[in-house]
Amino acid sequence: MKELEKRFRYVGFTEIQGSRVFTYQMVSVERGKIEVSVTTNLALARLHKISLQELPLMCQSLLEEKEGADTVNAYLLSEQDMRTHSQRLAERAERARQGRQPKRPHSGQLPGASWRGAAPIVTNGSGR
16 A cells, blocks of 8 residues: 555656756655655766666656655765666666577578469570
């Protein structure tokens, strides 16, 4: 039932001196609606190869993990948070790469030749 006690709704962002401040509205049973923000350093995000599209969800995950989100209204997405996220993405990509089927060698036939049947031999009638 704890999941229903507080939820976060993305409101938007502002950009301030190389940082992006993401704003969320926390809806809590105890406190109603509160505005909460998470600041991210864009240079650190680029350093750890985190796209701008990933940042809002990362920030929301950070808020959901924090126990004191009911009392603190501003957070910072740290370099350690970004490093951890980047490592998880690399591990996931490696698992996906290892799980792929090896490519089969090309048989030399045209695609679909097995179900189409053998191609007819065409001669020009001269027997050459």
